[in-house]
Every structure is written in C-alpha cells, then in structure tokens.
Amino acid sequence: MTKAASVKDAAMADPAPHSRSGQKNTVIDIQNLSLTFETNDGPVHALSDIDLKIEQGDFVSFIGPSGCGKTTLLRVIADLERQTAGTITVNGVTPEQARLNRAYGYVFQAAALYPWRTIARNIALPLEIMGLPKSEQDQRIAKNMDLVNLTGFEQKYPWQLSGGMQQRASIARALAVEPDLLLMDEPFGALDEIVRDHLNEQLLQLWAKTNKTVVFVTHSIPEAVFLSTKIVVLCPRPGRIYDVIESDLPRERTLDLRETPEFLKIAHRVREGLKAGHSYED
Numbered sequence: 431m432t433k434a435a436s437v438k439d440a441a442m443a444d445p446a447p448h449s450r451s452g453q454k455n456t457v458i459d460i461q462n463l464s465l466t467f468e469t470n471d472g473p474v475h476a477l478s479d480i481d482l483k484i485e486q487g488d489f490v491s492f493i494g495p496s497g498c499g500k501t502t503l504l505r506v507i508a509d510l511e512r513q514t515a516g517t518i519t520v521n522g523v524t525p526e527q528a529r530l531n532r533a534y535g536y537v538f539q540a541a542a543l544y545p546w547r548t549i550a551r552n553i554a555l556p557l558e559i560m561g562l563p564k565s566e567q568d569q570r571i572a573k574n575m576d577l578v579n580l581t582g583f584e585q586k587y588p589w590q591l592s593g594g595m596q597q598r599a600s601i602a603r604a605l606a607v608e609p610d611l612l613l614m615d616e617p618f619g620a621l622d623e624i625v626r627d628h629l630n631e632q633l634l635q636l637w638a639k640t641n642k643t644v645v646f647v648t649h650s651i652p653e654a655v656f657l658s659t660k661i662v663v664l665c666p667r668p669g670r671i672y673d674v675i676e677s678d679l680p681r682e683r684t685l686d687l688r689e690t691p692e693f694l695k696i697a698h699r700v701r702e703g704l705k706a707g708h709s710y711e712d
C-alpha cells in the first residue's frame with residue numbers, strides 16, 4: 431500500500447482527526463523530557479531526552495525491554511510521575527490540568543475490578559465519584575458495555591467472567607468518563623495468545639468507532655505492529671527513544687495482516703531496534 435493510500439484510509443476511518451486549518455491536532459507534546467529517580471542506591475535515569483508528538487486519533491505503542499521506561503513515560507503523561515527536566519503538554523495544558531479535566535482513561539495490566547461490585551457497578555464507580563445523575567450513569571454504562579461487547583453481563587460479578595472479559599470491563603470503565611485519550615499499560619500482557627489476538631481485534635474496532643487517541647505499552651512485537659499507527663521503540667540505561675516508526679499499514683486491520691510482507695517488514699525494523707538498544711549485560 432502506498433503512503434497516499436494509507437493516508438486516505440486514515441481519513442476515511444477517522445471522522446474528525448484534523449483541526450479547521452487542516453493540521454492534525456497534537457494531543458501530547460513531549461520535549462527534551464528526562465526523569466531521574468533518586469534512590470538509596472543512587473540516581474536511576476528512567477527517561478532521558480524524550481521528544482515525541484502524539485496526534486489526535488493516533489494509536490501509539492511504546493515497546494522496549496524491561497526497565498526502559500515505558501510505564502514511567504505513560505505515568506508522566508497521566509500526571510502520576512513528574513519529569514525532572516523538559517516539558518510535556520496534554521491537550522495543550524499540563525498533565526495535572528489534563529487529569530483534572532478528565533482528559534484520559536487509564537487501563538492497568540490487572541483489571542482491578544472490585545469483587546463485591548457487579549460489572550455495571552464497577553463501571554459506574556468513576557461516574558458516582560463525578561456525581562453524575564443515575565440516568566446519565568445508566569446510559570453511559572449501557573453504551574460502554576456495548577462498545578466492549580459485554581452487553582448482558584451487567585449483573586455478573588468479576589469472578590464470574592473470564593480474564594479477557596474482565597479486562598474488557600476495565601476498558602469500559604476507563605471509557606465511561608468519556609476521555610479523548612486512552613492510556614493502556616500492558617492491558618493484555620497476562621492473557622493467553624488466542625485471547626490476546628481476539629482483544630487486539632476488538633480494541634482496533636473500538637478505536638475505529640470512537641476516534642480516541644490511544645497510548646499502549648507492550649512487550650510484544652506482533653501486538654505493537656498490529657495495533658499501531660506509530661511505534662516508539664525505547665531502550666534502557668538511560669531510558670530513551672531509539673526509533674519511531676510511522677506505520678503505513680491500512681487502519682482497518684484483521685489478524686491475517688500479520689502474514690503480509692508489509693507487516694513483517696515493520697516487525698523486522700522493530701526487532702532490529704530492540705536488538706540494537708539492548709544491553710546483553712543484564
């Protein structure tokens with residue numbers, strides 16, 4: 431597929447990716463950002479000189495070996511960590527202001543559902559905290575359970591659902607606050623490969639339907655290439671960006687795409703980046 435064709439696909443799948451000037455809106459703008467943790471054993475340079483722009487409607491994966499700073503970078507975006515140098519804006523404001531504006535939903539590796547609440551009441555939790563009227567809560571629960579294909583499971587408890595279904599429920603809970611930005615930290619890392627494949631397809635469908643911007647942490651090369659419009663390869667000590675790959679795969683994807691030469695070419699480039707940035711002393 432040519433670059434021009436993929437851009438056309440992107441425009442078709444994405445109803446409002448641009449501002450009126452025709453420019454894509456920058457959702458996350460990171461410049462010269464570093465973060466050093468001071469520990470009893472000395473400083474840990476978790477992130478060093480990170481420059482990255484993420485635009486409206488992008489699906490961006492962070493991939494890299496353990497300890498290269500993927501989670502730390504996601505946590506800086508979410509205002510769960512603060513950088514020690516450089517700048518970052520989320521929707522044009524500080525991460526703190528973006529958090530207060532409820533700009534993002536955050537999905538963790540573990541579904542983290544309350545076992546004593548039904549699935550519907552788990553999804554309702556952030557809405558209760560926001561003080562939304564019951565009718566609005568019910569409408570958002572129904573809409574987001576439908577988006578993750580869980581309609582009919584409202585009154586079940588988390589332990590009555592499979593791991594994949596629990597993770598879909600946690601995605602519905604993140605979506606219920608209606609954020610434009612979804613931050614996902616290895617959400618499918620603990621699931622078996624068949625379930626992960628299925629959830630990857632469902633996540634892409636959800637992304638196409640909702641036009642969200644997604645930032646996704648993974649260890650898996652096929653997952654990163656299958657899902658992303660942009661793949662950020664990080665390497666450790668200090669954590670830094672080794673490569674940024676703009677994918678020219680079409681936005682509408684099914685799993686058989688993984689057998690194509692275009693897919694394998696991108697996967698090869700990611701693998702080469704991971705190899706080059708890897709320290710074999712670990």
Ligand SMILES: Nc1ncnc2c1ncn2[C@@H]1O[C@H](COP(=O)(O)OP(=O)(O)OP(=O)(O)O)[C@@H](O)[C@H]1O
Pocket residue numbers: 467468469474475476494495496497498499500501502503669
């Ligand atoms: N709160 C903290 N205090 C001290 N060091 C930390 C803290 N959080 C993370 N680190 C260190 O920062 C570095 C980056 O950690 P981070 O968890 O972001 O890596 P990662 O790429 O997400 O790893 P993994 O794939 O294992 O989750 C690691 O060396 C880690 O030990």
